Amino acid sequence: MVLSMPSPYKHPSTGVYWLKQRVPARLLAVAKGKSVTVTVDGMPCTVKLGDYIKVSLRTKTIAEAKQRANEAEAEFNRIWLSFENGPVKLTLKQITALAGEMYHAISAALEDDPGEAALWAQRRRERAEVGAKLKVSPAAALMIRPPSLEARLGSWVDGALKQHHLTVTPETYQRLLVEFDRAVGDVATLLERRSRGDYSPDAVAQRFPPVEIEQRVAAPKAAKAVGGDDPTTLTGLLAHKQRTQSKKDDTFDKYRGCLKNFIAFVGHEEVGRITKDDVRRWRDALIKRGLAKKTINDQYLTSLKVALNHGVKEFDLPTNVAANIRDERDAPAPTGSKGYSAEQAKTILQATFRGSSKNLEIPYQRALFWVPWICAYTGLRVTEVTQFRGRHLREENGIPYLLITPDDGSTKGKNAWTTGIHAHLIELGLLDMFRAIGDGPAFYTPYPEGTDLKSLSNHRAKSAGDKIADWVTDELGIAAPGDRPSHAWRHAFTTLSRTYKMDKEARDYMLGSRSQTDAREGYGDWSPEVVDAEINKLPRFDVEASDWRPSLELVPPRPLKSDLPPRRPLRVRKLRAKSA
Template sequence: MDHKAKTTNIRPKTVTDNRAYLDKFSAFLGHDDARRVTKDDVRRWRDSLMETGLSPKTISDRYLSAVRAVLTHGVKEFDLPFNAASGIVDNRALPAPIRSKGYSETEAIAILKATFGGSQKALSAPHKRALFWVPWILAYTGLRVSEVAQLQGKRLIEAGGTPYLLITPEDGSTKSGKAWAVGIHQHLVELGLLGMLRDAGPGPVFYEPYPKVTDLSSLKGKHRALDAGMRVAAWVKGLGLEAPLGRPNHAWRHLFTTRSRSSGMDKEARDFMLGSGPIDAREGYGDWPPSVLDAEINRLPRFAVEDPGKRPYRLVGGDDG
């Protein structure tokens, strides 16, 4: 795993996650020698994981995928004769969905209204900002929560009078390892997003900053932004709402996609702003001017939430930044 991390373009978070899965596999086997791993070992581990109640997708796409990836690297780069994990997956049928993957409009509005109340817990200034702004940004961008929680003030950029957000792996990580621009919905502008980002300064908005010399794209261990995302998820659960698939932050991504279809948003523009790669080479041509992204993001209808003017992340006598 160490050699794969050094010689391939693998995200630091993926390295951390895969190491955890590999440690569990080694504990199951009682050793960490890849040359001694057999298909029967992998199959027995899969069967034991199935007994724990983990979903087929989790077992196949996380646990088994981690073992398969490192053994594939061993076959390619070293003298490992074969990949013992090849072809072994959890083929159980997924349970039939009982509801939408995303929030309903009613649930979304309830969460967004609740942001004006903040939390009664003693939180840091960045985490107070996160409880208010992260749900709103997720609602109008569909971004992954990690991409929002790692946002820095300097990523608010203006081109030709049009503001936009730059999502970049330099702030932590992105699933694709690439950077892209996202349009800003007018409702976010009216709520004060631009002013908040400017007041927060050039550094991180939703977590306490690291020392200036820190390379955020190659952190060892958990990025502080993940704590902000987990704070938001816990806060949503505290509202008493049952999050779709148990993922309170990711449910916004599904709702955003649904609303983008209903509002006639250009699919290529939507996929670009979601950080999804082009389906074919044709979609990869050209650039996306901020003015185009702005027009497309503002096709989304506004959430029917009245602004009471209260911002729970502000301290008495001023904004905490």
């Protein structure tokens, strides 16, 4: 959907460069007369659409003008997508992120000199009184808020939607009002503290995630060849590669997610029209977003290269224009440990004996207790633990061990391996727990018998891992190294394995990350005696244990969503869609 783009032109009177593009003909009827927001050099400006969209590039230097023109062109494309897509439904995470932008804007503007504490305390009390009234209002159950809330916060919500070129459903708009209202309460509390001279770190700000909203693009036209896969499009090439080559479905799902970002950026997915400049501008935009070098190279750029390379090899695409483009920045200097410190590990493990303050489902309660302990003593990836089923607790010559297998769900390289069970885990009752649960899963609600767990793209075990991460960061208040609360155990385990001279080959085998270059590491077997001896080289975590353990109650299987009968839609009053 990218249009031919003229070069920046200089205003004859001021000498400032401007950029102008024709509104796509198919969108002219719906877009003409609408106001949109375009950000140039970090400064948002409101533009009214006519036959063209035109913005000042705020510079008299041609080099700067060309760079800003590229950024403005990408915004133009997102604007056209917003009109093409119509109202969208945002997730709670995306809504909270938008509310966070308002929170950060207000706090940045006022916290240095917030005024009188009494003023902010009064505002906080007024908001609490309104909230109490809403709880007893029948309208609150439908998330329909009184006009006063929209009157107070509608301009903030509308401004955020315009800045991100979004048109949202009525339900999303109401949820935005609610979360913006919550953020206003949080910022009032912060400014009250600041006005009393309390400038301690703002922990509340951490609850707002970064804004990550990618506009979807229209589905590609009907397939032209190769069994329904259109080789002239990125999605067609990737679909054909998936059908004809052996890679995990999860890998292709990640590729598709990254390609959607690229398609939204350039405005189309026709492989013949993609240029090296498109790829270079995309890489620069990803860097500007603050993504890590490894993420850009190994996920985003690799996804594009994989699709284009398939076109080169199988469909006579002349060249892979992304082939040599990488993020070549120096890696950032280390800022701390990659894994939990001894103190952090002890805090988390001690907290497992208290459980969560939230009313979690029984499998999640078990996960919060047992998974941190298992990860601490094995270094396994969190989903390899949360998807584990009791039938793969094995014993040989009186020595118990865990069989990690793709039969339970996705594993690295679709491999299977065994790992020893530390004596401390046995004393805590791990074996008793698995035996009480039986052959099924302990940490997620079981699927119906016969479900192919290897083919699931969104395994329920992932939700258990998310619950644990939220518990560590939100309830325990521990900032995990690398912002990866469960993966930090893998680093901590590796550090301990070096300290206590664990055999490297045995350790890598039990971690499921054996060398791909030394074929000899694939020879022979690993007996239970060997993995047991190696895992028990690690010392015990010095934690004061209690007798409390989460429930061993079994939960019945729950069918896949596709197996459930359709739900009758709720009859609610239809609201007018709010638009950017």
